[in-house]
Amino acid sequence: xxxxxxxxxxxxxxxxxxxxxxxxxxxxxxxxxxxxxxxxxxxxxxxxxxxxxxxxxxxxxxxxxxxxxxxxxxxxxxxxxxxxxxxxxxxxxxxxxxxxxxxxxxxxxxxxxxxxxxxxxxxxxxxxxxxxxxxxxxxxxxxxxxxxxxxxxxxxxxxxxxxxxxxxxxxxxxxxxxxxxxxxxxxxxxxxxxxxxxxxxxxxxxxxxxxxxxxxxxxxxxxxxxxxxxxxxxxxxxxxxxxxxxxxxxxxxxxxxxxxxxxxxxxxxxxxxxxxxxxxxxxxxxxxxxxxxxxxxxxxxxxxxxxxxxxxxxxxxxxxxxxxxxxxxxxxxxxxxxxxxxxxxxxxxxxxxxxxxxxxxxxxxx
Amino acid sequence: xxxxxxxxxxxxxxxxxxxxxxxxxxxxxxxxxxxxxxxxxxxxxxxxxxxxxxxxxxxxxxxxxxxxxxxxxxxxxxxxxxxxxxxxxxxxxxxxxxxxxxxxxxxxxxxxxxxxxxxxxxxxxxxxxxxxxxxxxxxxxxxxxxxxxxxxxxxxxxxxxxxxxxxxxxxxxxxxxxxxxxxxxxxxxxxxxxxxxxxxxxxxxxxxxxxxxxxxxxxxxxxxxxxxxxxxxxxxxxxxxxxxxxxxxxxxxxxxxxxxxxxxxxxxxxxxxxxxxxxxxxxxxxxxxxxxxxxxxxxxxxxxxxxxxxxxxxxxxxxxxxxxxx
Numbered sequence: 001x002x003x004x005x006x007x008x009x010x011x012x013x014x015x016x017x018x019x020x021x022x023x024x025x026x027x028x029x030x031x032x033x034x035x036x037x038x039x040x041x042x043x044x045x046x047x048x049x050x051x052x053x054x055x056x057x058x059x060x061x062x063x064x065x066x067x068x069x070x071x072x073x074x075x076x077x078x079x080x081x082x083x084x085x086x087x088x089x090x091x092x093x094x095x096x097x098x099x100x101x102x103x104x105x106x107x108x109x110x111x112x113x114x115x116x117x118x119x120x121x122x123x124x125x126x127x128x129x130x131x132x133x134x135x136x137x138x139x140x141x142x143x144x145x146x147x148x149x150x151x152x153x154x155x156x157x158x159x160x161x162x163x164x165x166x167x168x169x170x171x172x173x174x175x176x177x178x179x180x181x182x183x184x185x186x187x188x189x190x191x192x193x194x195x196x197x198x199x200x201x202x203x204x205x206x207x208x209x210x211x212x213x214x215x216x217x218x219x220x221x222x223x224x225x226x227x228x229x230x231x232x233x234x235x236x237x238x239x240x241x242x243x244x245x246x247x248x249x250x251x252x253x254x255x256x257x258x259x260x261x262x263x264x265x266x267x268x269x270x271x272x273x274x275x276x277x278x279x280x281x282x283x284x285x286x287x288x289x290x291x292x293x294x295x296x297x298x299x300x301x302x303x304x305x306x307x308x309x310x311x312x313x314x315x316x317x318x319x320x321x322x323x324x325x326x327x328x329x330x331x332x333x334x335x336x337x338x339x340x341x342x343x344x345x346x347x348x349x350x351x352x353x354x355x356x357x358x359x360x361x362x363x364x365x366x
Numbered sequence: 367x368x369x370x371x372x373x374x375x376x377x378x379x380x381x382x383x384x385x386x387x388x389x390x391x392x393x394x395x396x397x398x399x400x401x402x403x404x405x406x407x408x409x410x411x412x413x414x415x416x417x418x419x420x421x422x423x424x425x426x427x428x429x430x431x432x433x434x435x436x437x438x439x440x441x442x443x444x445x446x447x448x449x450x451x452x453x454x455x456x457x458x459x460x461x462x463x464x465x466x467x468x469x470x471x472x473x474x475x476x477x478x479x480x481x482x483x484x485x486x487x488x489x490x491x492x493x494x495x496x497x498x499x500x501x502x503x504x505x506x507x508x509x510x511x512x513x514x515x516x517x518x519x520x521x522x523x524x525x526x527x528x529x530x531x532x533x534x535x536x537x538x539x540x541x542x543x544x545x546x547x548x549x550x551x552x553x554x555x556x557x558x559x560x561x562x563x564x565x566x567x568x569x570x571x572x573x574x575x576x577x578x579x580x581x582x583x584x585x586x587x588x589x590x591x592x593x594x595x596x597x598x599x600x601x602x603x604x605x606x607x608x609x610x611x612x613x614x615x616x617x618x619x620x621x622x623x624x625x626x627x628x629x630x631x632x633x634x635x636x637x638x639x640x641x642x643x644x645x646x647x648x649x650x651x652x653x654x655x656x657x658x659x660x661x662x663x664x665x666x667x668x669x670x671x672x673x674x675x676x677x678x679x680x681x682x683x684x685x686x687x688x689x690x691x692x
């Protein structure tokens with residue numbers, strides 16, 4: 001194992017990455033959390049162990065140079081996937097292959113060369129920057145940790161470059177994080193993530209703490225950096241409009257599983273899974289076309305005790321007996337999408353698009 | 367008697383600090399008619415929540431109303447004492463806040479909080495008040511209300527809690543509800559439910575709403591008129607369709623352009639450079655001038671006041687016809 005680790009590290013440099021080749025492959029990934037009461041309480045009260053299946057068997061791959069997004073409501077497990085990929089959690093089972101090498105549950109030492117190439121941008125720029133460090137030191141830390149510069153002067157020069165790259169000035173290195181606004185702080189987070197010259201960035205809700213005008217600045221910056229540096233993004237968000245704007249391919253998550261994975265243009269023009277349709281229909285309509293929205297029923301169930309069969313069946317207008325008993329697996333639909341839905345597979349759900357049309361597919365309005 | 371339900375005239379809110387006086391709201395005027403939904407939109411720090419807080423009389427000290435007046439139903443309410451204001455709050459003006467968990471008391475059942483509010487403002491008997499509470503919970507779409515009325519807030523999910531808060535705000539049929547970011551803490555699918563509910567209830571009861579939010583989409587769905595705030599002032603106020611579709615103020619234009627929309631796959635989002643100035647450092651002239659792509663001499667010297675342009679009031683010198691410019 002360790003042989004392959006060093007071998008991969010040495011052979012795969014930035015220039016050799018070819019677009020279109022999977023850089024990350026996730027297979028059967030699961031992460032369970034034990035959320036039981038303390039042992040004594042359990043014994044006294046006769047309670048069973050409680051297991052939260054945060055991520056319950058998902059598969060996807062991300063090609064070099066593309067942006068893959070995971071979207072879903074709170075508690076669907078999207079952030080857990082992000083943490084699993086960067087190694088902040090170990091998986092309960094399944095594999096995460098980074099350029100063909102399984103990185104799941106590796107030791108710190110084995111992960112070190114991978115970690116340089118795999119960085120993360122967090123949601124809250126107020127919590128993810130050390131308030132006691134100068135910006136210069138925050139950004140220099142990865143450069144020093146991975147030995148990417150030969151002299152202190154070179155480190156400083158590189159920090160200046162990075163700050164310029166994210167739209168700040170090299171002089172800002174002397175300041176502390178509190179002297180910056182939310183958007184500028186998120187730029188600092190990006191600069192820090194880029195400091196180790198990564199190929200792959202995991203972005204966990206990078207703009208949801210920001211105002212819209214600032215969000216636009218950050219999204220544009222991320223897009224420019226992707227073009228310039230050939231980065232691959234795993235983008236995690238609950239905001240479908242943002243996801244639509246940035247992604248090449250999108251995975252929709254519901255209660256720890258993928259409901260639908262599709263190229264962005266297909267997902268947004270021709271959503272198949274009833275949950276995807278529901279999500280798309282909840283977006284407030286800026287065009288003010290006055291279309292009637294599907295009344296959304298129910299809430300996300302408790303993930304500790306998810307519904308049997310397809311987890312979405314209690315909210316799904318198309319659910320039948322099979323949906324309640326048998327869990328659907330993602331099946332290809334022919335146009336590059338994967339949909340985990342019995343109704344779609346059997347062809348009993350109409351294929352009508354929702355966006356731009358006031359009409360609601362039959363049954364959905366009920 | 368004024369003909370508007372609520373009238374805010376030249377409102378000015380100040381915060382005395384060690385470094386001097388901060389003017390958080392500067393000369394803001396607007397009105398809300400009966401049964402109307404006024405959306406107030408802006409970025410963090412624009413002063414939209416403060417305006418709402420001033421109307422319900424819950425401005426946190428040291429903040430204070432330093433000028434202007436707030437008139438509700440022909441009666442001035444910004445200078446009332448605590449007790450008098452308490453009577454108005456709840457009966458005439460209801461409030462819905464962002465976080466439904468912190469706006470409910472965790473130690474009392476939902477029913478007790480509802481009946482308390484009802485009995486404070488009406489002379490209903492406890493039994494009657496309880497019936498009304500169950501009725502309200504039914505109205506806001508809570509399943510099994512007879513059982514739920516005796517439960518505590520922690521037994522409700524986020525969306526259900528916000529429904530309870532709406533029931534609380536509407537329990538004595540106020541004329542106006544100030545809703546401060548009512549859906550920001552909720553998931554998108556729940557957000558849609560809550561907006562639909564708020565819209566329906568206010569239409570049924572003829573309640574006017576001041577809807578404070580940063581989400582232009584929510585405003586477009588819900589509001590009749592919208593006020594766009596920037597750095598403590600109103601940049602633009604007018605019918606929602608006009609503001610959303612044909613924004614006049616360069617700030618509104620930029621704001622609309624920076625919202626990603628599904629179906630528009632433009633390479634880049636239009637962005638407004640820079641960020642909102644801090645209150646300590648508001649530029650002279652128009653506060654938007656450092657970020658404005660169309661700023662000219664006058665914007666740096668004189669502060670624009672709202673000018674009527676086709677039914678929309680815009681605080682921008684571009685629309686001043688008498689100016690030498692154009």
